[in-house]
Amino acid sequence: MSTLSAMKTRIAEELRRDDLAEDIANAISSAIEAYQNERFAKDFGSAPAADGETGNAWMTTAERLIRSRAKLEVFIHVVDDPEQHQSTLKNLGTEIDDALRVLRQSTAQGTSATSGTLGAMKLRIKNEIGRGDIDDDIANAINDAIEAYEDKRFYFNETRSFTFTTVQDQDRYAASDSGWENLANVLKIDFVIVLIGGQPYDCIPKPPHWFEHNLITSTNWPNYYGWYDESLILYPTPAGAYQVRIGCVEKAAAPASDAEANNPWMTKAERLIRNRAKAELYAHVDDISDDKKAAKFMGLAETALDQLEERTARQTKTGPYRVRAWC
Template identity: 35%
Template sequence: MGTYLDLQTAIATDLTRTDLTSQIKSAIVDAVKHYETSRFYFNVTRSFTFSTVIGQVAYGASALAQIPDIIGLDTLFLFDGGRPLELEKYEADEFEWLQSTSTGNGRPCAYTYIDSQILLWPTPVAVYTMRPHMHYKLTELAGDTDTNAWTNDAEQLIRCHAKLLLYTNLLEDTDGMQRMSVQIQSYKDALDYKTSARTATGRIRATSF
């Protein structure tokens, strides 16, 4: 498993520089931020669950650490002993009107995501297991021994993009910039292909007109 330090070392070796430690770290962080809003197979998940609390509407980091890091909440399922119930998603303003129509408790059937929290309606009357399907930010790389998909599955993409930033903003190396641009596209295409291959159903969906 590649670590944050392994990635830093690889970039320093590629550049044949030993004096850019802080700049390389900053470039890696910026490269990750650039791609974390892209949906790849490793940052989209249904693996996490959280439990509701009777009488509690809003759920954040205390319920599930990944909730504040959600980029896109695709859907939310409730489990109540039988088949899962898919809750209806509302925009925040629509949810405001929905809440105003009733303040009673019950089994949630609707939700919204706002202020880095998931809000449920009606207010839970019992403890339910909730499973979000979501696109989320991976834990930020900080310590040298930290590791995640950015230092493994997407190591080549992040490595090249970090070097592109260094070539552009620090080293002013036009040839290096051009080489990285070509390699970045190749690695991005490869990740997009892997993502599509892992998530595609193989079925053609009808288009609504």
């Protein structure tokens, strides 16, 4: 098990200098300070309190990184003429970069999560990009990816399960009305049905201005509907409590937790969201910014989107013709 004493000895041997004990100690301290604010998957804690302390993460997990950085510090700040050691400095820079890459990649591995969950997607993205130290960025990128597609029609976000009951003499209904909260999730209304005496009757859609020209004080069971000002409009004004069923495209919520099961974004649209999230990461996170990779994964997301939209359209097919999905 590596200790601070062992690292000091190894650095002195690699530098072939036995007269730099204090400088090497200072260089190790500087190296640890340089990475204490680095976003690793685990907190490496404080520097060793003593030469013989065991189990310190900077001397074990991050040993190669700290040792290489400490040697670089010695060459830059202690050696009389560092200009004569440009090749060595370049090699140490490469060693540091590689140590950082391996360290970040290794911390992304070794975790398990239930398939088809947000936790599983986060883990897979970590492993695919080789970074276990940007958890918050990965979570944000997944949320951004879901938001990018949450207002589109897919086969999994169509529903006929929204049922409501009208209120006598009330012709407009919003998500703020008790019992109608689910209206906040409606993206596109496909049909409205009113049950009268147990029998279903179609409500006919009308544009918003039509209702402005048909304001009457009489009431009945509604047979027209419209949408305006974030409200469902019914006409005639309901004369009582009627059950209304709305067929619509609804907003599919993002997972509420890493372990939530059966969320469609993590199952049916997993490839779309995972690739779009990686595109977001490579486009916006400075640590891994790469326009070429961002474009690559955006292209993969577009392919996944095309396939989802094709399946959605195919499921509306009747007979030899294809009915275009509502937009």
